[in-house]
Amino acid sequence: GPTFDWEDPLVSKSLLTEEELAISETAERYCQERLLPRVLQAYRDENYDRAILSEMGELGLLGANLEGYGCAGASTVAAGLITRAVERVDSGYRSGMSVQSSLVMGGIHQFGTTEQKEKFLEPMARGQLLGAFGLTEPNHGSDPGSMETTARPHPTKSGYYLLSGAKTWITNSPIADVLMVWAKLAETGKIRGFLVERSACPPGTLETPAIKNKSALRASITGMIQLDDCPVPAANMFPDVEGLRGPFSCLNSARYGIALGVMGALEDSIARARTYALERRQFKNNPLAKYQLVQKKLADAATDAAYGTLAAIQVGRLKDEGKATPEMISMIKRQNCDRALHNTRVLQEIFGGNAASDEYHIGRHVANLFVTQTYEGQSDIHSLILGRAITGVQAFA
Numbered sequence: 001g002p003t004f005d006w007e008d009p010l011v012s013k014s015l016l017t018e019e020e021l022a023i024s025e026t027a028e029r030y031c032q033e034r035l036l037p038r039v040l041q042a043y044r045d046e047n048y049d050r051a052i053l054s055e056m057g058e059l060g061l062l063g064a065n066l067e068g069y070g071c072a073g074a075s076t077v078a079a080g081l082i083t084r085a086v087e088r089v090d091s092g093y094r095s096g097m098s099v100q101s102s103l104v105m106g107g108i109h110q111f112g113t114t115e116q117k118e119k120f121l122e123p124m125a126r127g128q129l130l131g132a133f134g135l136t137e138p139n140h141g142s143d144p145g146s147m148e149t150t151a152r153p154h155p156t157k158s159g160y161y162l163l164s165g166a167k168t169w170i171t172n173s174p175i176a177d178v179l180m181v182w183a184k185l186a187e188t189g190k191i192r193g194f195l196v197e198r199s200a201c202p203p204g205t206l207e208t209p210a211i212k213n214k215s216a217l218r219a220s221i222t223g224m225i226q227l228d229d230c231p232v233p234a235a236n237m238f239p240d241v242e243g244l245r246g247p248f249s250c251l252n253s254a255r256y257g258i259a260l261g262v263m264g265a266l267e268d269s270i271a272r273a274r275t276y277a278l279e280r281r282q283f284k285n286n287p288l289a290k291y292q293l294v295q296k297k298l299a300d301a302a303t304d305a306a307y308g309t310l311a312a313i314q315v316g317r318l319k320d321e322g323k324a325t326p327e328m329i330s331m332i333k334r335q336n337c338d339r340a341l342h343n344t345r346v347l348q349e350i351f352g353g354n355a356a357s358d359e360y361h362i363g364r365h366v367a368n369l370f371v372t373q374t375y376e377g378q379s380d381i382h383s384l385i386l387g388r389a390i391t392g393v394q395a396f397a
């Protein structure tokens with residue numbers, strides 16, 4: 001008869017295609033063999049090794065659900081399985097990849113001109129060009145519609161805009177080659193997307209200082225984007241998309257990747273807590289795993305991981321059939337991030353004092369998962385998106 005597999009309790013594997021299983025296996029092997037051995041040092045040093053991007057590119061892991069331009073053309077679920085594999089090691093590594101794949105490559109693929117796609121997508125798929133996505137500003141995070149960054153026509157050079165303003169908390173910005181910046185056109189007040197190429201910016205017009213000494217996500221690099229009359233060719237603007245629909249369309253795909261991604265961090269925490277509970281003995285030489293209170297923690301976490309994974313696979317399927325709504329993505333992004341954070345915090349208790357040593361990895365997951373619950377729409381913001389859809393009444397402002 002069937003046996004219960006604590007690592008995949010509801011047999012989510014049975015919902016995957018051969019191709020998805022193969023992609024997931026490739027990604028898991030790379031992440032466990034090549035990323036896991038580097039993560040502690042990277043996290044301690046607050047350092048992101050750029051070689052990781054080229055390695056992922058070689059394996060076809062970047063922009064994996066996009067068609068053409070050297071991308072794998074795989075399913076949304078397959079791309080989610082890649083984020084899950086990466087996040088099983090570290091949410092920061094997944095972050096750097098999400099920005100590259102979903103936000104920047106995805107945005108160019110959906111909204112770019114043929115010239116923009118031909119210029120950027122293939123080198124980005126190979127990991128030769130690194131992207132950043134600049135939406136959040138110092139004064140406007142949850143409410144990006146109020147952004148202050150502007151683009152005005154260049155007064156003397158035709159075919160150019162001058163971008164001015166500041167973005168903050170931008171993943172990859174200090175080392176990115178291509179920065180997708182969302183700014184309001186001075187003429188219309190409408191939000192438009194620009195591809196700012198670092199190599200083409202005159203000195204002093206683009207600065208990308210790092211935000212140092214983070215308390216989480218230290219294996220990814222985060223910084224600001226400061227634009228001071230930075231000249232950007234009109235050919236680097238997305239031609240047709242206007243308003244928040246532009247950046248939010250990119251976010252739909254990245255939020256999906258996070259929803260399945262955080263299940264990796266949760267599953268890694270479950271596996272580590274289980275091993276620890278079986279090995280550590282307290283009171284009459286009993287393993288911690290023998291105690292009911294410890295078992296409940298593992299049961300709760302395994303249940304949330306299994307439910308979250310199934311829900312994400314379902315929404316991924318609907319997305320590929322053109323039947324997913326942004327609210328569905330809000331639902332799984334919110335729930336999976338919240339449950340991953342809650343359960344890893346509880347599982348952390350099983351490690352006792354050893355949880356305070358980074359060698360046990362659990363503290364790193366807990367710290368990282370707080371950020372996943374915050375970026376790409378803080379959980380309460382997703383509650384309001386869902387509340388609006390349920391009641392028809394918006395409660396943001």
Ligand code: TGC
Pocket residue numbers: 094095096098099133135136141142143144145171243244245246248249251252254326375376377378381385396
């Ligand atoms: P609202 O009136 O709701 O919408 C304005 C326009 O945008 C359209 N829209 C969407 N389109 C596609 N997909 C979606 N998910 C969309 N959501 C909204 C909408 O149809 C409308 O279009 P139009 O044509 O009618 O103008 O706008 P609002 O200003 O009331 O929005 C409120 C709210 C809270 C929903 C929104 O602002 C929000 O989601 N805030 C959260 C901000 C956020 O997610 N920031 C993310 C920054 S990027 C990031 O964090 C990357 S971290 C990556 C990493 O390191 O992994």
Ligand code: FAD
Pocket residue numbers: 099133134135136140141142143168169170171172217222371374375376377378379380381384395396397
């Ligand atoms: P605020 O908007 O000030 O919100 C603070 C708190 O108030 C939140 O809990 C929020 O839910 C709550 N709140 C706000 N409004 C309401 C309301 N109407 N009702 C109820 N509660 C409300 N951004 C990018 O553009 N690109 C990136 O690559 C990127 N990477 C990031 C990497 C890291 C490590 C971090 C920490 C952030 C990153 N962000 C990025 C920014 C992230 O998207 C924002 O931090 C997030 O959207 C929240 O905005 P905020 O920090 O300004 O918080």
